[in-house]
Amino acid sequence: MDPVTGLSLGRIALGVGALAAPTTTAKVFGLDPVGNPQLSYFGRMFGAREIALGAVTLVSKGRLRRNLTLVGIAVDGADAVTGVVELQGDAVPKPSAGMLAGVALGAVGSGLVALVLNRGAAKAAAATAAQ
Template sequence: MDPVTGLSLGRIAIGVGALVAPAPTAKAFGLDPTNNPQLGYFGRMFGAREIALGAVTLVSKGALRRNLTLVGMAVDSADAASGAAELTSQTVSKLSGIMLIGGAVGAVGAGVVGLVLGRGK
């Protein structure tokens, strides 16, 4: 499986989890939905975005697939920056911050590998 396909499937899986079960998904990322009941709303928005981006990238080809991969990398870069900001302000634990940042950076890396291999074109 090429990296862009794997990344797209991962986006869809995480998105479904966040959309259907936002509290357990938030907990899996080390977040605290109990003390932040509005997290479900943002989790569902995140989930819908991930499903849409993953699905459209998965079925696209050529330049559109490459461009959608770049969009995904931009989104994941913003997620990494957001995780770093939360870690710096100590609104998440060190472990949660590392998990959030690591997942986002890993997704950017998968996009880079996919583009370099020419499979994200």
């Protein structure tokens, strides 16, 4: 499976979980929705963002798909930085902050790999077409 397709499907799945069951999703990541009931509101906002970004990337092609992959890398990078910042604070349990940062860093890495692989595929296709 193309890494961008995998990332897009992962975003949609995570987004559906966060939108449909924000309390459960928060608990999966070690957060405390009972102690912070506003977390469900932000979870749903996060879910909607993930579904939208995943869906639009999934159906896009060519340069638009590449640009949306870059947007995803930027969003995931910001999420990773947030997790690292929380590792320094005490608002989020350290294991949760580390897991959230790790998931975001994994998505950044997957996005970068996808860009490199797709660039190589595009070059090979152009070389074949030139022959």
